[in-house]
Amino acid sequence: MDFQDYFPIWDKLNTAQQDRLRGSLFTRHVRKGTLIHSGSADCTGLLLIRSGQLRAYILSDTGREITIYRLFDRDICLLSASCMLRSIQFEITIEAEKDTELWVIPAEIYQGIMEESAAVSNYTNELMASRFSDVMWLMEQIMWKSLDKRVAAFLLEEAAIEETTVLNRTHESIANHLGSHREVITRMLRYFQKEGMVRLSRGTVELTNVPKLQQLCDE
Amino acid sequence: MDFQDYFPIWDKLNTAQQDRLRGSLFTRHVRKGTLIHSGSADCTGLLLIRSGQLRAYILSDTGREITIYRLFDRDICLLSASCMLRSIQFEITIEAEKDTELWVIPAEIYQGIMEESAAVSNYTNELMASRFSDVMWLMEQIMWKSLDKRVAAFLLEEAAIEETTVLNRTHESIANHLGSHREVITRMLRYFQKEGMVRLSRGTVELTNVPKLQQLCDE
Numbered sequence: 001m002d003f004q005d006y007f008p009i010w011d012k013l014n015t016a017q018q019d020r021l022r023g024s025l026f027t028r029h030v031r032k033g034t035l036i037h038s039g040s041a042d043c044t045g046l047l048l049i050r051s052g053q054l055r056a057y058i059l060s061d062t063g064r065e066i067t068i069y070r071l072f073d074r075d076i077c078l079l080s081a082s083c084m085l086r087s088i089q090f091e092i093t094i095e096a097e098k099d100t101e102l103w104v105i106p107a108e109i110y111q112g113i114m115e116e117s118a119a120v121s122n123y124t125n126e127l128m129a130s131r132f133s134d135v136m137w138l139m140e141q142i143m144w145k146s147l148d149k150r151v152a153a154f155l156l157e158e159a160a161i162e163e164t165t166v167l168n169r170t171h172e173s174i175a176n177h178l179g180s181h182r183e184v185i186t187r188m189l190r191y192f193q194k195e196g197m198v199r200l201s202r203g204t205v206e207l208t209n210v211p212k213l214q215q216l217c218d219e
Numbered sequence: 220m221d222f223q224d225y226f227p228i229w230d231k232l233n234t235a236q237q238d239r240l241r242g243s244l245f246t247r248h249v250r251k252g253t254l255i256h257s258g259s260a261d262c263t264g265l266l267l268i269r270s271g272q273l274r275a276y277i278l279s280d281t282g283r284e285i286t287i288y289r290l291f292d293r294d295i296c297l298l299s300a301s302c303m304l305r306s307i308q309f310e311i312t313i314e315a316e317k318d319t320e321l322w323v324i325p326a327e328i329y330q331g332i333m334e335e336s337a338a339v340s341n342y343t344n345e346l347m348a349s350r351f352s353d354v355m356w357l358m359e360q361i362m363w364k365s366l367d368k369r370v371a372a373f374l375l376e377e378a379a380i381e382e383t384t385v386l387n388r389t390h391e392s393i394a395n396h397l398g399s400h401r402e403v404i405t406r407m408l409r410y411f412q413k414e415g416m417v418r419l420s421r422g423t424v425e426l427t428n429v430p431k432l433q434q435l436c437d438e
Contacts, residue, residue, distance in 0.1 A: 058355070060363040068358075087348035090355035114341065121340035122333065128344065129306035132351045136277070136309035139287075139358055143398050144279040179362050 003103055006048055006074055012119040024109040030096045036080065039091040043083035045106045048076050052100025053161070056092050057176070066179030068092065069134040078127045081107040084114075142179070150178055151188050152216045155198070155207055165207040222322055225267055225293055231338040243328040249315045255299065258310040262302035264323045267295050271319025272380070275311050276395070285398030287311065288353040297346045300326040361398070369397055370407050371435045374417070374426055384426040
């Protein structure tokens with residue numbers, strides 16, 4: 001499988017545009033934990049994920065984090081090329097949550113094609129609208145959902161992604177996903193444990209009653 | 220002043236596109252308090268504000284609100300035409316905060332032009348990026364700023380917009396802006412009053428110490 005099989009609008013490019021793209025993109029293999037993009041000073045380019053998992057998050061002045069979206073196989077990360085959009089006025093950080101293979105499309109090449117091609121520009125619009133929707137979903141969660149439901153939803157999401165009920169997650173990393181504090185997450189997880197929904201041990205959270213966690217989310 | 224003086228990329232349209240736009244748009248005069256757009260079922264079209272003020276907000280199941288952005292003279296509201304973007308998966312409500320004169324561009328006309336014109340599509344990208352940035356700013360406020368600073372910032376913003384330090388605002392409407400509860404806002408404003416920053420009376424909040432409010436925001 002080649003780049004053109006992964007890039008959804010390859011067929012909408014003309015030959016010259018295909019050549020420019022093919023001639024400028026490159027592949028990267030990054031290890032789990034690698035910081036791929038950091039704030040607006042960094043014009044990394046668009047990232048097309050061949051396999052792996054990325055996390056985009058924002059950082060407070062005091063080092064707190066909250067995940068704003070996650071990307072999986074075949075997803076495209078647009079905001080790592082936010083330098084090409086004047087009106088993007090925020091800074092995100094992107095790290096690999098798993099070993100990841102990806103293609104990098106240099107921002108200035110993509111921008112050049114986007115400026116001449118309505119098809120590419122409209123596709124970019126849809127990409128941005130998807131990420132915008134992710135953030136609006138998150139906003140609704142933060143505003144209207146209590147933290148117990150958000151923790152339960154995160155544990156279930158992780159279990160689905162990892163295909164296991166034994167999660168290798170520190171309380172700190174869960175706090176960083178949800179924009180909370182470690183102490184708060186620890187207290188919540190201990191409450192879940194008392195209720196028989198999880199079993200805690202050093203560095204892992206085991207889901208022992210998935211239906212009950214699901215019920216908590218759905219309430 | 221005509222539509223073409225307000226629409227920033229008029230000169231980038233060809234004559235046929237200009238004619239289609241001019242032939243389909245219409246003006247609306249809405250009174251303060253009018254609901255202009257309500258959720259995704261409603262494909263109102265793009266709104267270009269000639270004069271006035273709009274507020275875009277989201278609503279919870281239980282009727283709570285939070286303002287996600289506000290629009291003023293010459294601003295364009297894109298999300299009232301979100302039906303034309305498949306990937307927009309959230310619902311916003313738009314109401315007039317003042318008597319407002321605006322042009323409505325029907326969504327299907329704009330979409331047709333956007334699909335054929337890279338210039339229009341790229342402009343739309345920038346519009347969406349602006350609103351996306353507004354929401355990310357708000358997210359950062361909610362996550363990392365305490366409510367006292369957010370209330371102070373809102374009062375100062377209102378005073379700047381209205382060009383007066385006597386705001387005709389109920390505690391309820393402030394709560395709806397900030398995604399909070401009336402009781403919480405009342406308690407906060409009483410604390411501000413005790414600190415000499417505001418004076419409260421029925422239906423109004425008077426800012427009596429702007430520098431102190433500013434200092435609270437900047438801390």
